[in-house]
């Protein structure tokens with residue numbers, strides 16, 4: 001095999017499509033084709049499409065959301081190349097929603113302009129995944145299972161270790177791409193599929209790759225927590241359309257269009273909160289939010305009439321394997337792309353709808369870099385003796401309590417005291433080390449932003465360091 005890709009979200013599929021079209025043999029590994037955050041993405045993809053909009057304006061909004069962190073140069077690249085990708089998709093006939101023949105653009109919190117392209121109302125992710133699955137059908141092989149480790153030999157990636165629930169096997173390849181998503185499902189309260197657990201991320205760390213920004217976890221403010229444990233995200237687009245948030249006495253308590261972190265904190269503090277859309281046009285709701293209306297109905301709620309109980313849930317993880325926009329790592333032939341990577345474009349808080357954009361841009365850049373690199377990468381089946389598969393993750397369950405919307409230094413110190421090494425420990429330690437509040441990271445004991453912390457916490461081989469922001 002030429003390239004093995006771990007993950008069939010938008011990052012993995014986009015890259016597999018690009019590489020297979022130029023003749024490389026690509027094999028994808030994932031537990032299922034429809035189990036990804038990408039498939040669940042609702043709101044859309046942001047890019048400055050309108051003439052009156054600009055890369056500069058999108059850059060400023062991204063930096064403002066990032067709260068003092070964020071790599072300006074990379075953000076500019078992400079936005080301008082992302083725009084090219086979206087225009088290509090439009091040209092190819094991808095079904096972005098239209099109004100009077102023109103692309104319909106919506107507005108989301110933190111954006112100063114309408115620039116979110118969407119598809120099928122709130123089914124953007126699902127339509128993107130289906131679109132790319134169709135494109136790669138017959139060109140790319142898929143194996144069901146989890147990549148639990150990468151085979152590394154003398155600083156060079158040689159393949160992956162796959163666990164299919166029963167046994168493990170090694171698949172050798174000339175290059176490996178990790179596109180396995182983030183770690184939001186380490187939280188019990190999460191909008192992600194159960195697969196976003198960071199197991200592979202932890203093993204890459206053990207193989208010597210640095211992890212960074214782990215304390216920055218974005219919480220979606222308005223999630224319906226169903227009695228059966230399902231989490232139903234109520235897109236912020238509906239607040240953009242006029243839905244309001246009310247407390248137990250029916251009173252509004254927050255600006256509904258404020259940034260996600262502020263809305264999430266306001267809800268967290270109130271505890272019992274409802275989203276209400278009963279005053280909006282019923283036909284409009286039924287058309288634009290049909291899927292959501294149907295899902296809530298299964299639990300006895302009518303979105304067009306009833307106040308819906310909502311609470312925050314872990315949604316997007318800004319941290320990950322430290323890479324550039326090409327997904328490059330210190331291991332030759334190994335790239336990490338999409339939400340699994342940390343490229344610093346989101347700073348301390350991701351601007352809504354910038355992550356599908358980042359995933360596609362990274363996939364395109366990584367595939368181009370690999371196309372240049374592959375002729376120099378040989379195939380070799382080196383002996384490898386896999387470690388036992390980690391079934392349980394030490395400390396899972398602590399995060400909902402100690403690294404949720406609000407954190408407290410003393411509480412975290414107690415939580416990590418006897419905690420075994422693992423990804424959860426690194427997340428809690430990062431939250432402890434950042435003694436300030438910035439972006440999505442809020443410390444009750446340090447509620448202000450502190451310029452001494454204007455940088456990134458990077459973990460490498462058991463040690464942490466600060467890298468100042470440029």
Ligand SMILES: Cc1cc2nc3c(=O)[nH]c(=O)nc-3n(C[C@H](O)[C@H](O)[C@H](O)COP(=O)(O)OP(=O)(O)OC[C@H]3O[C@@H](n4cnc5c(N)ncnc54)[C@H](O)[C@@H]3O)c2cc1C
Pocket residue numbers: 006007008009010011012029030031032035036037038039040041042043044045046124125145146147148179180181182191192193195196197199200233315316337338339340352353354355356357359
């Ligand atoms: C409910 C929801 C709504 C969202 N809405 C938006 C939105 O409107 N706009 C936006 O920009 N972003 C949105 N996001 C965020 C966005 O969807 C993700 O950041 C983006 O899709 C990440 O893409 P990815 O390909 O990197 O990862 P994912 O889409 O998460 O894909 C990861 C893939 O890896 C697989 N996998 C996991 N572990 C392993 C392993 N060990 N081995 C092999 N495979 C593995 C998974 O099964 C999956 O196939 C939303 C997220 C959620 C959860």
